[in-house]
Amino acid sequence: MATDLIPRVKGVxxxxxxxxxLQKWLGETCIALGAGFGYQEYEGPVMEYxxxxxxxxxxxxVSRQTFTLSxxxxxxxxxxxxxxxxxxRMVAQQExxxxxxxxxxxxxxxxxxxxxxxxRGRSFFQWNIDLLGSDTLHxxxxxxxxxxxxxxxxxxxxDQVTVKVNDxxxxxxxxxxxxxLRSGQIRPLFxxxxxxxxxxxxxxxxxxxxxxxxxxxxxxxxxxLESKDPGFSPxxxxxxxxxxxxxxxxxxxxxxxIVRGFDYYTGIVFEAWATHSLRRALFGxxxxxxxxxxxxxxxxxxxxxxxxxDMAITELLKExxxxxxxxxxxxxxxVSVFSEDTAEQAASYARLARSRGLAVELGLKPxxxxxxxxxxxxxxxxxxxxIIGPDEVSSKTVLLKNLATGxxxxxxxxxxxxxxxxxxxxxxx
Amino acid sequence: MATDLIPRVKGVxxxxxxxxxLQKWLGETCIALGAGFGYQEYEGPVMEYxxxxxxxxxxxxVSRQTFTLSxxxxxxxxxxxxxxxxxxRMVAQQExxxxxxxxxxxxxxxxxxxxxxxxRGRSFFQWNIDLLGSDTLHxxxxxxxxxxxxxxxxxxxxDQVTVKVNDxxxxxxxxxxxxxLRSGQIRPLFxxxxxxxxxxxxxxxxxxxxxxxxxxxxxxxxxxLESKDPGFSPxxxxxxxxxxxxxxxxxxxxxxxIVRGFDYYTGIVFEAWATHSLRRALFGxxxxxxxxxxxxxxxxxxxxxxxxxDMAITELLKExxxxxxxxxxxxxxxVSVFSEDTAEQAASYARLARSRGLAVELGLKPxxxxxxxxxxxxxxxxxxxxIIGPDEVSSKTVLLKNLATGxxxxxxxxxxxxxxxxxxxxxxx
Numbered sequence: 001m002a003t004d005l006i007p008r009v010k011g012v013x014x015x016x017x018x019x020x021x022l023q024k025w026l027g028e029t030c031i032a033l034g035a036g037f038g039y040q041e042y043e044g045p046v047m048e049y050x051x052x053x054x055x056x057x058x059x060x061x062v063s064r065q066t067f068t069l070s071x072x073x074x075x076x077x078x079x080x081x082x083x084x085x086x087x088x089r090m091v092a093q094q095e096x097x098x099x100x101x102x103x104x105x106x107x108x109x110x111x112x113x114x115x116x117x118x119x120r121g122r123s124f125f126q127w128n129i130d131l132l133g134s135d136t137l138h139x140x141x142x143x144x145x146x147x148x149x150x151x152x153x154x155x156x157x158x159d160q161v162t163v164k165v166n167d168x169x170x171x172x173x174x175x176x177x178x179x180x181l182r183s184g185q186i187r188p189l190f191x192x193x194x195x196x197x198x199x200x201x202x203x204x205x206x207x208x209x210x211x212x213x214x215x216x217x218x219x220x221x222x223x224x225l226e227s228k229d230p231g232f233s234p235x236x237x238x239x240x241x242x243x244x245x246x247x248x249x250x251x252x253x254x255x256x257x258i259v260r261g262f263d264y265y266t267g268i269v270f271e272a273w274a275t276h277s278l279r280r281a282l283f284g285x286x287x288x289x290x291x292x293x294x295x296x297x298x299x300x301x302x303x304x305x306x307x308x309x310d311m312a313i314t315e316l317l318k319e320x321x322x323x324x325x326x327x328x329x330x331x332x333x334x335v336s337v338f339s340e341d342t343a344e345q346a347a348s349y350a351r352l353a354r355s356r357g358l359a360v361e362l363g364l365k366p367x368x369x370x371x372x373x374x375x376x377x378x379x380x381x382x383x384x385x386x387i388i389g390p391d392e393v394s395s396k397t398v399l400l401k402n403l404a405t406g407x408x409x410x411x412x413x414x415x416x417x418x419x420x421x422x423x424x425x426x427x428x429x
Numbered sequence: 430m431a432t433d434l435i436p437r438v439k440g441v442x443x444x445x446x447x448x449x450x451l452q453k454w455l456g457e458t459c460i461a462l463g464a465g466f467g468y469q470e471y472e473g474p475v476m477e478y479x480x481x482x483x484x485x486x487x488x489x490x491v492s493r494q495t496f497t498l499s500x501x502x503x504x505x506x507x508x509x510x511x512x513x514x515x516x517x518r519m520v521a522q523q524e525x526x527x528x529x530x531x532x533x534x535x536x537x538x539x540x541x542x543x544x545x546x547x548x549r550g551r552s553f554f555q556w557n558i559d560l561l562g563s564d565t566l567h568x569x570x571x572x573x574x575x576x577x578x579x580x581x582x583x584x585x586x587x588d589q590v591t592v593k594v595n596d597x598x599x600x601x602x603x604x605x606x607x608x609x610l611r612s613g614q615i616r617p618l619f620x621x622x623x624x625x626x627x628x629x630x631x632x633x634x635x636x637x638x639x640x641x642x643x644x645x646x647x648x649x650x651x652x653x654l655e656s657k658d659p660g661f662s663p664x665x666x667x668x669x670x671x672x673x674x675x676x677x678x679x680x681x682x683x684x685x686x687i688v689r690g691f692d693y694y695t696g697i698v699f700e701a702w703a704t705h706s707l708r709r710a711l712f713g714x715x716x717x718x719x720x721x722x723x724x725x726x727x728x729x730x731x732x733x734x735x736x737x738x739d740m741a742i743t744e745l746l747k748e749x750x751x752x753x754x755x756x757x758x759x760x761x762x763x764v765s766v767f768s769e770d771t772a773e774q775a776a777s778y779a780r781l782a783r784s785r786g787l788a789v790e791l792g793l794k795p796x797x798x799x800x801x802x803x804x805x806x807x808x809x810x811x812x813x814x815x816i817i818g819p820d821e822v823s824s825k826t827v828l829l830k831n832l833a834t835g836x837x838x839x840x841x842x843x844x845x846x847x848x849x850x851x852x853x854x855x856x857x858x
Contacts, residue, residue, distance in 0.1 A: 005521055005725035006481050009506060012474035014519050017533070020471050036783045038760030038790035038811075042449050045441035045552055046475070046538060047496075052435050067476075069508075070497045077438060079498075079508075090443050092434055099808045101793060104446070109475060109538075123474055131793075138772075138793040245773055247780065296434035331467030343567075344674055351676065354465045361467035364530060364560075364567040379528045382467075 011114070011122035017328035023125060025326045026310055026317075027107040030127040033153055034105035037146055039129055042104050044086035046111075050076040052085045056294060058261040065112040067122075079111035082307065083128040084264070084288065085295060091132055092297025100133025100301070110309075121311055130305030137235060140268040140287055141242035143304050147272055147285070148248035150308070155322045161282065164255035165240065165270040168286065170233030171256060178232075179220060185211050190259040193225065197257075197280075230254040239268055264288040268304070274316050282316065283308040329359070332423045334382045336373040337363035338389040345413065346388050349398055353416045358423060378403050383426055388413070402426075440543070440551035446757035452554060454755045455739055455746075456536040459556040462582055463534035466575055468558055471533050473515035475540075479505040481514045485723060487690040494541040496551075508540035511736065512557040513693070513717065514724060520561055521726025529562025529730070539738075550740055559734030566664060569697040569716055570671035572733050576701055576714070577677035579737070584751045590711065593684035594669065594699040597715065599662030600685060607661075608649060614640050619688040622654065626686075626709075659683040668697055693717040697733070703745050711745065712737040758788070761852045763811045765802040766792035767818040774842065775817050778827055782845045787852060807832050812855055817842070831855075 008014055015023055031041060047069060053062045067079040080086060083106060091098065106128045114120055129146060131139045144163060151161050168190075175181045181189070192207040199207075208218045230236040236254060243252050260269045269286030285306020292301040317323050335350040337343050343366045350362040361382065363373055370387065377385045387399040392413070400409045400419065411418050437443055444452055460470060476498060482491045496508040509515060512535060520527065535557045543549055558575060560568045573592060580590050597619075604610045610618070621636040628636075637647045659665040665683060672681050689698045698715030702708075714735020721730040746752045764779040766772050772795045779791040790811065792802055799816065806814045816828040821842070829838045829848065840847050 006478060006518055008518070008522075009474055009476050009478060012476060014474065014522070015472040016519065016523070017469035017471050023472070024470065035758060035788050036786075038763075038788055040446035040757050040759065041453065042446050043444040043452070045438055045443065046540075047438050047441060047552070049435060049438060068499045070499045086443075089435055089437070090445065093437075093443070094445070099805065103790065111475075123476070134793045136793050138791075138795070142791065142793070245776055328469050329464060330469065334467075337567075347674055357465075359464050359467055361532065362567075362571065364563045364565050364571070366567070376528065 009122075013121060013123065021328040022314065022323055022326050023310060025323075026314065027125065027127070029153060030129075030150065030308065031105065031107055033146065033150055034103075034127075034129050037103065037142065039103040039105040041106060042087075042090070043106050043108055044080070044083060044090060046080055046109065047077050048080055048086060048089075050078045052089060052295060053078070053081065056085050056264045056291065057082055058263065060261070061112060065114055067111050067113055081110060081112045083108065083110070083126065084130070084291065084305070084307070087128070087130055087132075087305075088288075088291040088295045088297070088301075088303070091301055092292040092295050095292065095297055095299060095301065098133075101139070102130075102132040104132070105129040125310040126307050127310075128305065128307045130303055132301050132303040132305075134304075135289065135302040137238050137242060137268070139302075140304050141239050141246060143285065143306060144239070144243060144252070144268075144270055145246040145248050147270070147283075147306055148243075148246075148251040151251060151272070152248075154313070154317060156316070156320065158250040160275060160316070160320065161251065161272055162275055163252050163270055163272045164258045165236065165243075165252060165268065166254065166256055166258040167230075167233040167236040167239075167267060168259050168265055168269045169267050170235055171259070174232040175221075179217055181213075181217075185213075191261075193257055193259050194261050196225075225256045227256065228254050229256075232256075235268065258284075260284055260286055264291050264294070266290060270306070272308075274312070280312065282312045330381050331359040331361040332382070332427075333358060333384045333386060333419070334361045334373065334377040334380075335363065335386050335388070336370060336377075337366040337368070338370070338387060340366045342366075342388050342390065342393050345393050346386075349386065349388060349413055349416075352414075353419060356416050356420050358416070358420065374401070374403070384423065386411075438551075442550060442552065450757035451743060451752055451755050452739065454752075455743065456554065456556070458582060459558075459579065459737065460534065460536055462575065462579055463532075463556075463558050466532065466571065468532040468534040470535060471516075471519070472535050472537055473509070473512060473519060475509055475538065476506050477509055477515060477518075479507045481518060481724060482507070482510065485514050485693045485720065486511055487692065489690075490541060494543055496540050496542055510539060510541045512537070512539070512555065513559070513720065513734070513736070516557070516559055516561075516734075517717075517720040517724045517726070517730075517732070520730055521721040521724050524721065524726055524728055524730065530568070531559075531561040533561070534558040554739040555736050556739075557734065557736045559732055561730050561732040561734075563733075564718065564731040566667050566671060566697070568731075569733050570668050570675060572714065572735060573668070573672060573681070573697075573699055574675040574677050576699070576712075576735055577672075577675075577680040580680060580701070581677075583742070583746060585745070585749065587679040589704055589745070589749065590680065590701055591704055592681050592699055592701045593687045594665065594672075594681060594697065595683065595685055595687040596659075596662040596665040596668075596696065597688050597694055597698045598696050599664055600688070603661040604650075608646055610642075610646075614642075620690075622686055622688050623690050625654075654685045656685065657683050658685075661685075664697065687713075689713055689715055693720050693723070695719060699735070701737075703741070709741065711741050759810050760788045760790040761811070761856075762787060762813045762815065762848070763790045763802065763806040763809075764792065764815050764817070765799060765806075766795040766797070767799070767816060769795045771795075771817050771819065771822050774822050775815075778815065778817060778842055778845075782848060785845050785849050787845070787849065803830070803832065813852065815840075 069077040258271050265286040266289045267287035271284035272282045287304040289302040337346045350360045353360045385401045396413050490510050498506040687700050694715040695718045696716035700713035701711045716733040718731040764775050766775045779789045782789045814830045825842050827842050
């Protein structure tokens with residue numbers, strides 16, 4: 001019978017209660033924030049036909065980072081690497097029934113076959129929030145405002161995080177008009193700019209030269225990209241103004257180097273960055289106005305949104321000691337079981353307390369030594385224990401012990417008003 | 430550009446907000462029930478090495494119903510068809526650190542490649558709740574009590590659902606001792622008994638005859654299996670008594686035909702059945718005392734638990750009109766935007782209302798005709814709309830419109846006390 005322990009799959013996570021509490025808190029915090037702006041929750045399937053991602057999700061992700069499911073169906077089936085194509089499919093499917101603009105959000109699991117590293121894994125959670133059916137810059141500004149409000153809610157300050165905003169389409173036009181680039185050069189240029197922070201400056205220049213830019217063009221381009229000047233784009237300027245009005249401008253800066261890797265973006269794009277420590281993009285998003293058409297919808301539905309993975313942000317929150325208050329809830333009370341003779345009274349009392357909304361564990365071993373039952377409660381972090389022995393049964397009482405203070409209180413066995421009050425006070429302390 | 434709509438994968442579901450609201454309500458209801466009994470939430474990865482299931486999960490599920498992931502790793506990788514083996518792995522991994530007994534629960538997604546049919550799909554949600562580290566019958570009784578309490582909480586009466594309980598190991602001993610069966614006959618016999626409700630009676634008898642039972646043995650066996658008499662097992666009798674004490678016996682009956690398909694069960698087993706309409710097992714569970722050893726743990730950790738899939742139970746709840754109260758939450762208020770000149774005041778008011786916990790949508794198109802903004806709110810089900818025109822700006826007020834009654838109220842623009850009160854009253858109506 002002595003087999004080796006079957007291991008966990010590489011790059012995925014087990015969530016023990018203390019881990020899951022963090023994950024759940026993060027998900028609930030995101031969803032509550034979105035609900036405050038009127039966003040409704042939805043969810044898609046975890047598997048999709050691969051066609052759904054082709055030519056939309058970044059080439060690298062589709063060809064090298066998706067998990068494929070074996071030979072069960074005629075079309076290749078993959079585990080979803082992101083949600084936006086699913087959202088577009090769902091909206092296109094019911095475009096005649098849905099009331100636009102749609103404000104939708106979702107918190108779910110996604111899969112990418114990446115080399116596991118700090119802040120990245122093969123299975124992760126992601127909050128997706130999208131506004132569909134509005135082409136005004138007010139929609140872009142609302143979405144970016146929510147990204148900033150997420151940081152406020154999580155306790156991350158503008159010192160720690162920045163939301164960098166750009167107008168991808170505007171930049172494209174500007175490069176063609178003012179730098180004399182050909183439109184065929186834009187996509188490969190953006191692919192290089194998207195990786196600008198991952199490569200040495202010399203290599204970046206070589207990449208541009210290989211695209212056919214002369215050194216004057218390269219100098220001009222570098223100067224412009226580093227300028228943080230939104231003047232090239234009236235749209236970008238207006239979004240920046242709307243974000244000021246929305247009282248989040250301390251988190252925001254224009255950054256012309258932000259072009260995003262996903263091919264479906266068509267206008268304003270943005271990325272949230274950790275300024276210290278991680279020094280990397282935490283998440284990003286932008287406007288995509290053609291995606292429902294690309295998945296076979298009959299009418300164009302403009303969209304704007306973003307997606308936040310859990311791993312990088314959790315890393316940052318832990319470093320900043322912003323997760324210390326999150327713990328896995330345990331029972332309020334252990335109803336210990338003194339003996340077989342009093343087991344029935346113990347069970348009744350537990351039932352009564354639960355019916356009033358308390359979380360109650362009941363002892364499973366009548367007659368187990370009381371000090372062991374108390375020790376168990378202490379190790380679990382359960383704050384109160386009741387004892388119901390023969391004396392308590394005959395006087396119709398229970399003895400309540402506060403494990404932290406040692407304080408003992410005699411309570412009636414037929415109602416839990418006083419107990420509820422003591423536990424409520426303990427929770428608020 | 431006119432492509433066909435890329436379809437959803439067969440047998441999986443899209444959850445539009447109204448569908449997701451049901452799913453979320455069911456999940457939260459289960460988790461809240463478990464928390465009341467002191468069960469902590471955890472979660473496992475969605476993919477595991479196939480070894481984890483071999484010889485534990487039913488043969489049929491492992492060999493024919495798991496989704497396999499292609500060629501990315503040396504060991505075959507599958508999408509989880511159930512959670513119990515993952516739970517055993519996680520517990521075995523940290524058996525020295527964990528404080529037993531463990532009360533753990535989880536609500537997550539699972540995958541089986543089944544023929545899609547009513548109440549079944551290829552991707553489903555499942556609530557798993559397990560008690561590990563206790564071998565007393567009080568643990569079995571607690572778990573079965575929770576199954577019954579789930580029905581009470583969902584509003585399903587003992588007329589509609591029954592929890593059938595058996596002692597699988599006790600039955601095995603009894604069949605050997607009193608019916609003269611050989612131990613090698615037990616497993617194939619249980620495989621037939623497990624499918625007794627899916628086959629004609631004649632075919633059932635033929636199956637038993639093929640196992641080598643003579644017609645007298647078959648008559649005796651049939652009579653016993655149909656008897657609902659727990660007398661063969663003192664353990665089953667005690668569990669039935671404990672369930673009476675826990676005030677759930679109206680949901681419970683002994684049923685000797687319940688043996689469960691999963692090979693890891695070692696004692697008390699049970700299944701919840703819908704008595705009308707569906708007339709099928711809704712979910713099941715039982716005691717498994719060797720599972721952590723089977724996945725490579727060093728010490729045996731006794732366990733008992735069950736898992737409820739979402740699909741059959743949702744079907745039953747819909748038929749019983751028990752889901753009508755569940756809807757996807759929408760915003761409390763639409764702050765309409767009268768014109769560009771008043772857009773700033775509208776945005777401020779929306780921000781103020783959100784800061785007090787209200788869910789607020791802000792109009793995205795300053796100057797859009799007011800009747801269209803009102804119509805949008807009406808179609809979405811948003812109960813209140815504010816209007817802030819030039820008059821309101823100069824008098825520092827907002828005009829609040831209740832869409833259901835048409836009632837209009839003038840409110841101050843600098844605080845939302847009255848607004849919050851009106852919305853709270855509306856929610857409680």
